[in-house]
Amino acid sequence: MFMQHGGNILEIAEQYGLATQDIIDFSANINPLGIPESIKQAIIQNIDQLKHYPDIRYRELTEAISQYHNCLASQVFVGNGAAEIIYSLPQVLETQKMLVLAPTFSEYESAFSQTGTEFSYYSLEDNQFNLSIEQFIEQAKLAQVDSICLCNPNNPTGQVLAKEDSLRLLDFCQQANILLVMDEAFMDFIIDEECSLADYLDQYSQLYIVRSLTKIFAIPGLRLGYLLTSNELVIDQLNKTCPPWHINTLASLAGQVALQDKEYLEESLSYVKEQRRYLIKELSTISTIEMYPSDTNFLFFKWLGNVDLRLELISNGYLIRTCETFKGLKETYYRIAVRTHEENKGLVKAIQEIVHEKSDC
Numbered sequence: 001m002f003m004q005h006g007g008n009i010l011e012i013a014e015q016y017g018l019a020t021q022d023i024i025d026f027s028a029n030i031n032p033l034g035i036p037e038s039i040k041q042a043i044i045q046n047i048d049q050l051k052h053y054p055d056i057r058y059r060e061l062t063e064a065i066s067q068y069h070n071c072l073a074s075q076v077f078v079g080n081g082a083a084e085i086i087y088s089l090p091q092v093l094e095t096q097k098m099l100v101l102a103p104t105f106s107e108y109e110s111a112f113s114q115t116g117t118e119f120s121y122y123s124l125e126d127n128q129f130n131l132s133i134e135q136f137i138e139q140a141k142l143a144q145v146d147s148i149c150l151c152n153p154n155n156p157t158g159q160v161l162a163k164e165d166s167l168r169l170l171d172f173c174q175q176a177n178i179l180l181v182m183d184e185a186f187m188d189f190i191i192d193e194e195c196s197l198a199d200y201l202d203q204y205s206q207l208y209i210v211r212s213l214t215k216i217f218a219i220p221g222l223r224l225g226y227l228l229t230s231n232e233l234v235i236d237q238l239n240k241t242c243p244p245w246h247i248n249t250l251a252s253l254a255g256q257v258a259l260q261d262k263e264y265l266e267e268s269l270s271y272v273k274e275q276r277r278y279l280i281k282e283l284s285t286i287s288t289i290e291m292y293p294s295d296t297n298f299l300f301f302k303w304l305g306n307v308d309l310r311l312e313l314i315s316n317g318y319l320i321r322t323c324e325t326f327k328g329l330k331e332t333y334y335r336i337a338v339r340t341h342e343e344n345k346g347l348v349k350a351i352q353e354i355v356h357e358k359s360d361c
Ligand SMILES: Cc1ncc(COP(=O)(O)O)c(C=O)c1O
Pocket: 080, 081, 082, 083, 084, 105, 151, 155, 183, 185, 186, 211, 212, 213, 214, 215, 220, 224, 225
């Protein structure tokens, strides 16, 4: 499991004899603006709260999330990162065959296969990385799946589904009695349209939305995520199966203040948009790189060079994510996070130099 994700800087540092502070981590997709000041202050000012147990029902946090999404507090289940939700869902949802994208975030397959779920894959590479919702629905019918998990935006490809396509899929799932798990871990980075399905919980009992706060608020070390669903029976079961106090006091507090920090959210979106544009523009000029469009805070590209780009970049202090551990990719692809302008400039320069120096690449 460990090398299947980005952000493993400790292991990488050990492996290559580097200090962690000498590595600029483009492999984890974390907001480049860093932890918001509102979270830092809340943690500092409330550090003494650690002497108490957290509220076992997380009422204030759940209320803050329900207000953010304009849904009922009874439709929210909080988790120690989205990862905890992903591993809790198979314990309460009965699934036998699930349709997923290939490539996609691997933890859904790891979690649901533990309860014997089998998988059918929609190959993005075979479809030039365009998800055709008609074909996707056709495949769900053909493979006779009882569940679908879709990361929207998808990791590692970074594209978001148009709202009308998500709604078509949702309608299909509701009518065909298929569970739809929508992973919206990166949805907060989507600027141009509101593509989330969070407004549709009431009408669609088959819908389960997984969200993460670790990426947008740069707190992967603190851990916080949640599930939204109108299926309150499932929420009750999740509450019964999860260990008590599974989210620490400071993470719970961080969630409450962060979701109100509209200024940070707006600033993050425009910064990421500008830097994404910069990276796409610069990297597109490199002949051995084929960029794909992205709607979020990371970019996916095909590498046509002969050298191992990740390895070459590590010796320059840049860590990027190889996509070889993602299922369903025949060619060589990499994923990079959008970081600060200085860091992005540095990465572009390092890649240009590698391409220039290794004329055979
Ligand atoms: C698509 C997707 N969902 C969920 C997660 C897990 O997020 P969290 O840090 O909240 O556990 C990740 C982490 O990279 C992810 O890429």
